[in-house]
Amino acid sequence: MTNHWIDIGNSDCILISGSNAAENHPISFKYVVKAMKKGAKLISVDPRFTRTSSKADIYAPMRSGTDIAILGGMIKYIIDNKLYNKKYVSAYTNAPFIVGKKFSFKNGLFSGYNRKARKYDKSKWAFEMDKKGVPKMDRSLKDPRCVFQLLKKHYSRYNTKLVSQITGTSEADLKKIYKPYAATGKTGKAGTIMYAMGWTQHTVGTQNIRAMAMIQLLLGNIGVAGGGVNALRGESNVQGSTDHCLLWHIWPGYLKTPRASNVSLAAYNKKWTPKSKDPISANWWQNYPKYSVSMLKSFFGGNATKANDFGYDWLPKVDDGTAYSWLDLFDEMYKGTVKGFFAWGQNPACSGANAGKTRQAMKNLDWMVNVNLFDNETGSFWHGPGMNPSTIKTEVFMLPCCVSFEKEGSITNSGRWMQWRYQGPKPLGNTRSDGDIMMELGFKLKELYKKGGAFPEPIINLKWDYMTNGTYDPHKVAKEINGYFLKNVDFPKKKKSFKKGQLVPSFAYLKADGSTSSGNWLYCNSYTEKGNMAARRGQEDAVNKIGLYPKFSWCWPVNRRIIYNRASVDLKGQPYDKKDWVVKWTGKKWIGDVPDGGWPPLGSLEKPNPKSKWAFIMRKHGHGQIFGPGRADGPFPEHYEPLECPIEKNLMSKERMNPTAVVYETDADAYLTCDPRYPFVGTTYRVAEHWQTGAMTRPQPWLLEMQPQVFVEMSEELAKLKGIKNGERVLATSARGSLECTAIVTKRFKPFKIGGNVVHQVGFPWCFGWRWPETGKEESANLLTASTGDPNTRIPETKAFMCNVSKL
């Protein structure tokens, strides 16, 4: 989230789409209700009338996979009715930037497309630069090649008539959702978006989010209280696990995993450190080398020296232009190239799209290590449905870990708040904390590699001293993540000096010369000489009383609760919203939230104060990106149909689906689009009583009693068509698999009218799996979903696929 949970209560208009917050983030709804009591409107846009919709002022149904059509229509509405915040858009976003002449869009494709490679040459979308190397701008937004005018042209096609034909949402409903939301463009008003996997799990997932971020920039909703782009993340520590980068493409703190062409540390730092010629752009990522070197020092401690490039070569590199993502990993496993597999606290046999392919793939492994609380469909895959153990060679080690409150450590919520939690009971039985298991595994590997083996250096040199009295010590790790001064360091400009062994107070003090360490620069400031900031429980709100609670826990970066908050003030540093202000310039300093850079206000756009910086400090050019030249599938979101869809042609353009989306080609990757055998749009969602695959909740009797069976939810019209009664067991099928489930016939789904035809949609909760309940009859909805993914993130498209439902 750019903002945070409590801040939702400050909003004037809340859009919940791609999320069912009342169901899946129930306690967050406190703040939705709080805002509504103050007069805010709640808008719910969802294929199904959900618990969230039941509380909304306005509900609009839409077919799964058509979010960009809806949002593109909103962009057109905002521009046509001049509801954008002109001052904000002109000063803080890249709407004034002039785009180079090589950029164009025709027939569903942007310039630079290579059909064979399914890739774009993004250099065609570059900005026009002036002689100083700074993007040319027209702050009046009139130049025909400025981003604003190109934006207007792009979305001129998204009229409500066409959007309605694509989405199945009536034109009247479209206007009902556009009007109140667009009204937040008014200075002093703020709208917020709460979204989740309903938006991200698509081949156009990234562009869904882009579209909303663009709307928020147009309306001046970024950096303000009650605004922001609020991703409702799904797991208690998925934010932390993402920040610490348990992902192939990033190193802790969102640094890049080195590519094979980054042949040395210097080459690596040069490639990934953005350069800006604009003195008013903070271009904060220019500090990249300080963060990468400090991270290497945390990895290898004293063994990392300038002479060995701080151990840079000891870490693995990925091939340029190749992805090593979830879908790729299981594709390789299915093809038989993967020998060893760690499924550590995850249940891919139920959680990944095309779960059948995953389950078959695991048969090819030599060995698997499965760490979990309960027996589950992954560790026990070898005796699951359709499996014959006497033909499966995979060795499995099932290691019992302890529950979160049987150990000590921190987790980071969706609002970036890092919260420390404590040990209640000791681990039950012979269970152990994950940290404990990891430390011991690491020690055993180090022992083995002392005797020799392939490239032992990184393992032998890995800093691995996070123990106290023979037990894993999370405080030691937390301090390492924050970082230390490794020798006495002076900062004469800041008039500060530090001694060897002191904790670094914030990332502003990290250095690229090996004198500092920091496991994750973003978390530098979380555990300092002042103590464990994540453990704080301060009950007092800040001076601006907008629910920041700056002394409760700690958030990144440097406890700034609302990101890009210098966009919430005018050029003199005075808040646009006098009532709910985030930061304010007193003439000498900023008060309120931690300012997004302590530099003084801009003063003017034509001749900014040379001591000031543009508001969007993490972007190279310092401005919020309405035009996004870095995305794999284009600088403007465009509606494309999902891989499997109910219509033959995309009504918006000649390109049916995302021309850069990832498609796999094994026999297990079957897909059928617009096929009469699978005529219904399928989607997946969750229920409040279970969580994710249900690996933690299905073994709990209280929760299983409340939600005992996998079901397919369908409209009364579809049930009538198929002769299906409420409560009857039926069979759902897709090109990939089948699922026996209980029919829930409801008014909550209604048939859609798409391009003149009736299209039915159904939905499945994905929280079941054959292991619990022990009847083995409640299986995973992911047996139906397709293994295709977004080209930027490779998130699988589990939210829109085609299926059939029939009587058993």
Place this chain on the structure above:
Amino acid sequence: MKITRREFVQISGATAAGLAVSGLGFDLWPVKSHAQMLKTKYAKETLTICPYCAVGCGAIVHTSKKGDGRVINIEGDPDHVISRGSLCAKGAGLSGLSENENRLLEPMYRAPYAKEWKQVSWDWALTEVAKRVKKTRDATFTKKNKKGQVVNRTTDIVSVGSAALDNEECWIYQALLRALGLVYIEHQARI
């Protein structure tokens, strides 16, 4: 009298219980409130954050200081500035996660082609895992890719997991995996 939010919740809970039976003619308030105090008063009280969704609600865990030292009660933390003492069905039932007879309690091993699990010791399990990691890594370690560029990796060992780990565990896990040369490192964030 200034009372904390916690005390207010405790008193009002006890009072409501007392009112419910006071219609019978005798005042149970002192008995009920004493009984309630007894369970948690002699327990260890610790704070935790719910392990399910990413709102990050606060909860109070009461662990018995007697007997098996297990969880007596888990309730919402009224002093948590986000959740203010509320919990959804999953969080409210947290004791059902830890005090659960279905939990795995011992390491287990499934041999090739076997039909059953076999209980093993931690030392055996981790020693064997380490041996296999080394064997597979040594057999598949790639110094240079097809283009002749130095990559120092293994693509034959992969890892998924986990958004359920603590931050500190996430960090040391990715450090260990990267030191081993893994590039296929993924977890829930990807899906």
